[in-house]
Amino acid sequence: MIVVFTGNGKGKTTACLGQMIRALGQGKRAAMFQFIKGPWISGEHKFVDLLSSSLKKNFLIYRGGKGFVGILGDKLPFRVHQRAALLTLKKVQQAIQSKKWDLVVLDEVNVAVSLKLLKARDVLRVISQASPQKVIILSGRNAPLSFIRRADLVTEMKEIKHPYQKGKKAQVGFEF
């Protein structure tokens, strides 16, 4: 099953994390591959460190990104971001081929495609190798039309109201 979480609202990555927790509770294995996030440590990464070693085997967050691309002080050459995204897609491919994971999240992959770090068709080729029993989630704003067409389930997380609109800052344990 292919799932897309897209839209400009808050809740996409956290919905992926929630799906992972639910899978973990049902004795399944869940892995997240992050295409944009990576350099900084969020609550979800610290959470993994808190898990017992037996749970850790079934719950992976791979931080493959190099951070924001072309905004918020990013000074990395575009090709560095591109290389990181390709490497992360390679990791996804290995994870799918290993058949170890019941749920595989490609976090912010929609953004990586819309920024032209990756081609949509390369992502589709990789995820098409997963058996239909597995759940694959493609998250991030600006999901390409080909992902939406291909997906079984699509939710648009739509921003109705956000404290940034009032100039508030990101909050530890909530935004990251």
Added chain:
Amino acid sequence: MIVVFTGNGKGKTTACLGQMIRALGQGKRAAMFQFIKGPWISGEHKFVDLLSSSLKKNFLIYRGGKGFVGILGDKLPFRVHQRAALLTLKKVQQAIQSKKWDLVVLDEVNVAVSLKLLKARDVLRVISQASPQKVIILSGRNAPLSFIRRADLVTEMKEIKHPYQKGKKAQVGFEF
């Protein structure tokens, strides 16, 4: 901060769970109070059982609901659902007054209000007792306008595509 996750799409409860995980990772304490769900056990409840006792102290899911109301074979008198919702709101009030929790999720409370199990103003009165540093999430479709007005952050999870549309069944570890 008051957050609303609403809309008819998948990802509301899982986004709440993801926020709880993120908070937990940052050393904070998160509690979810479920207003509709309750009688059956989902992956998230089994997940709690897998946590170490030190993590369990900081992560609570209270199953306060009596299940679907008036649909899908529900034969319980309406007042039984109403009493359960009021009791769950009482638990939320105690949780907020205890000041123990950094994040308090009222899962499906929007549905409970739209089904008239609870009054929106009673929910608003309870959550207004939380200090502004705390995060309160009100989840569920059909959020009342008074919640949206009151909230700092609102995301509408909008269904674009769902496998139910093709007659597929709920999947263990994904839908529950």
